[in-house]
Amino acid sequence: xxxxxxxxxxxxxxxxxxxxxxxxxxxxxxxxxxxxxxxxxxxxxxxxxxxxxxxxxxxxxxxxxxxxxxxxxxxxxxxxxxxxxxxxxxxxxxxxxxxxxxxxxxxxxxxxxxxxxxxxxxxxxxxxxxxxxxxxxxxxxxxxxxxxxxxxxxxxxxxxxxxxxxxxxxxxxxxxxxxxxxxxxxxxxxxxxxxxxxxxxxx
Numbered sequence: 001x002x003x004x005x006x007x008x009x010x011x012x013x014x015x016x017x018x019x020x021x022x023x024x025x026x027x028x029x030x031x032x033x034x035x036x037x038x039x040x041x042x043x044x045x046x047x048x049x050x051x052x053x054x055x056x057x058x059x060x061x062x063x064x065x066x067x068x069x070x071x072x073x074x075x076x077x078x079x080x081x082x083x084x085x086x087x088x089x090x091x092x093x094x095x096x097x098x099x100x101x102x103x104x105x106x107x108x109x110x111x112x113x114x115x116x117x118x119x120x121x122x123x124x125x126x127x128x129x130x131x132x133x134x135x136x137x138x139x140x141x142x143x144x145x146x147x148x149x150x151x152x153x154x155x156x157x158x159x160x161x162x163x164x165x166x167x168x169x170x171x172x173x174x175x176x177x178x179x180x181x182x183x184x185x186x187x188x189x190x191x192x193x194x195x196x197x198x199x200x201x202x203x
Contacts, residue, residue, distance in 0.1 A: 007045055009035045011100070015056045019099040023053055023107055054114055057104035060097035061121050064090065068128050079136030080189075083155075084182045086129070090159050091178035095168040102163040129156055136189065145192030155185050 013034035017026045028039045028049055046052045067089045071082050094101045108118055130152035136142035144151050158181065168174060 006035060006037060006041070010037075010042060010045060010052070011056055014052050015098075015100040015103050018053060018056060018103045018107070023049070023110070028052070050112065050114070053103070053107060053110075056100045057107065057118065060093050060101035060104050061118055063097065064093050065121050065124060067093075068125055072128060079132055079139065079141050080186060083132055083136070083185065083189075084179070086132070087159065087182045087185065088175060088178040091162075091166075091174050091181070094162060094166055095171075095174045098166075098168050102166075105160055105163050126152065126156060133189070142189040143191060143193030144189065145196035151189070151192070154188075158185065 010031065014031050017031045017034065026049070028042050032039045032042055046055060068086070071085055074082060104118070108115070108122055130148050133142065133144070133152045134148035137144050137148060
């Protein structure tokens with residue numbers, strides 16, 4: 001009988017290894033040890049450590065872009081509602097793809113032709129968030145303290161920083177966390193312009 005595939009276990013082990021030790025320090029031997037197999041067995045699935053890293057980060061990257069495309073097509077919802085759904089989606093993917101999603105954030109700037117695809121995905125994501133913020137400003141939902149580009153990067157930065165402290169706590173708790181983050185972001189978006197003007201008058 002053919003041996004059962006260990007691929008899903010290898011992906012989980014590789015995600016944990018890359019997150020804890022970083023790409024340069026991680027080894028295929030240590031990844032194999034987490035699964036209980038030899039390094040040579042991993043070569044039945046991938047040809048190199050880089051290929052394994054790409055396999056780890058592919059799922060969360062493509063899942064997030066797929067959800068983003070869906071939100072972009074939702075022309076009936078306000079910018080605030082779509083931003084809330086975007087934040088909920090990102091927290092959910094962080095949870096479902098833990099720790100692979102954070103491995104993606106840590107290694108997206110790596111050089112190499114294959115990583116160009118992920119950098120292009122990241123650019124698409126950032127552009128979509130920026131356009132969502134700009135749309136909210138145009139419709140009067142948002143009062144920005146700065147330009148849409150800077151504001152979008154501040155929101156994405158808040159979410160990306162979760163790689164340093166977030167661990168999944170269950171669907172209900174993760175949804176509550178997402179809504180807390182949205183409330184903080186929305187507070188700045190709704191009142192940012194007025195607060196910025198007020199702050200200019202401080203001594």
